[in-house]
Amino acid sequence: MSPAGSTEAVSVRVPGKINLQLAVGPERDDGYHELSTVFHAVSVYDRVTVQPAERWSVHVTGPYAHRVPTDDSNLAVVAARTLARRRPRGTKVDPVRIDIDKRIPVAGGMAGGSADAAATLVACRELWALDHVENGLLEEIAAGLGSDVPFMLHGGTAIGSGRGERITPILARGELHWVLWAGEGLGLSTPEVYAECDRLREVARTPVPDPAPSGELLTALRRMDADAVGAVLRNDLQDAAVSLRPVLAEVLDAGLDLGARAGVVSGSGPTVAFLVGSQAEAIDLSVGLAANGPMGDIVRAVGPVPGAQLVQHVRPTQPPPPPTRPGPLGPVTG
Template sequence: MSLAVESRGVTVRVPGKINLELVVGPLREDGYHELATVYHTVGVFDYVTVTAADTWSVQVSGATAAGVPTGSGNLALKAAKMLARRYGVEEAATLSIEKNIPVAGGMAGGSADAAAALVACESLWELQLTRDELEPIAARLGSDVPFLLHGGTAIGSGRGERLAPVLARGELHWVLWVSTESGLSTPDVYAECDRLREAAGTEAADPAPSGELIAALRTMQTAEVGAALRNDLQEAACSLYPVLREVLEAGTTLGAQGAIVSGSGPTVAFLVGTQAEAIDLSVGLAARGPAGDIRRATGPVAGAQVIQSVAPTGPHNFTG
């Protein structure tokens, strides 16, 4: 079909995620590992604006734009093209991405942008699709993309793409330590996890989320959630990037009630009880911890959301 949407634009805000738990099971025949994870979105946001155009293109700006591809390898651009092919949309689009989520930091920044592109293009092209209807395309793009369509807190299984919501009331306060050096490659971290397990003679069991964490999330008691944090990739990330051990030790010494490497790293998430504690920990880490970009955030937050829609001949219409 052909849609007359020239000069329209849609902006979507999308958060990054951390994994409160990441249990890595055996390697599957398709090259992925069987996973059980508990996803949790936090208030660090990218902004993706999609406008109708004669040719496909992507532009990237913002604090963490360095290293993000602007050609065919850009995951948001792949998402937009995939959606267009699936629903017969003939027009191309320009994607403008404002990056704040760390790149190769274990917070799913590329997946977040892909989710945002799907939501923005769905709105731009007036396809009338639900988030659930976007999920099959999202799953083809990456394991984390379906979750970032929704946000909040959820259990992921399979390779992470099968979702079940978690009953979680209230909010958690986080301090994020973000490496200012190069990130870690997710495949490299998984490979290191496999190597360390083989060297230790450890056989991966079928993964499942822990009852302790799910119970703690029902009340969002900081100490209980902090004690239940788990990441099977953490030792592998620390092996490849030893400074992470110093960061984890520094935050724990300074009073964090929980500490975990996010996903495949190298971002480290520290859990504290209040905003005041988050400020204190941020100051302490800046003073004594290894150098890094230190941010404060709360979670959970909503997934990809349209925040601005520009009509063809009218002013900005704010939709959320």
């Protein structure tokens, strides 16, 4: 383990996710909804670097940096401090500086905050040489941080159950090609979308069965058949997201009119994921959306990809700059 003041740092790359299925069941006693979801990690990445420091801090760069908190509410900081508190007794750890290169859309339904938390857990375990911290403990900590964090440790394609934190990997061969649309300033809070889903169901008196994974989707994923997968994409939160942000209906219509095999709002939105059959189709759709669709960031991606992965140990040539906008982060306790 490196002492405080060392130039040693650890970098981890972590992808975003989309939901190929999101079946929302009844509300539970704890306020969450019972879920059955199929997570799919895609090649849109954040990079998280941690290094020893005199105090806890987080610093964010990249196109979405202005939308990420840099105080102690940042989930990456919460992840680092939680691992520090729950480390094996007798193990010494130092505070860390966390640098996030933010490329995953914020509040877009792609689990960007959860991805950064998962990457921070992996990076801090490496930096602090906590090799004896078993994956089970890391996953337990991840589940306590948020419903999507455990999946971001694994990546690939997986079923999520409970509130999404119980992960069962899916055996899938091949890859799928996606075009992702993210509208600037359209961020949706997850609680807001779930509340709207409940409201729409109450108005329509829609029965709410217990959620279960789609057998048709699991069969299609075994072959990675784009048309078969596209035919069974499902998100029970999509109507709620469209109700709150009507422009999403225009985006979905535009993508389908331009040749996408299928389109779906990812998670609680507002990112829209369009499924295409090849890289060439992805390029054509990207160009078409940029020219004819509602204004937004457009990114081509493939999936599935692995979850949080160590990139390398790095040694900066200069000392890190002093913290900017530090939050009220205290010393390690426990």
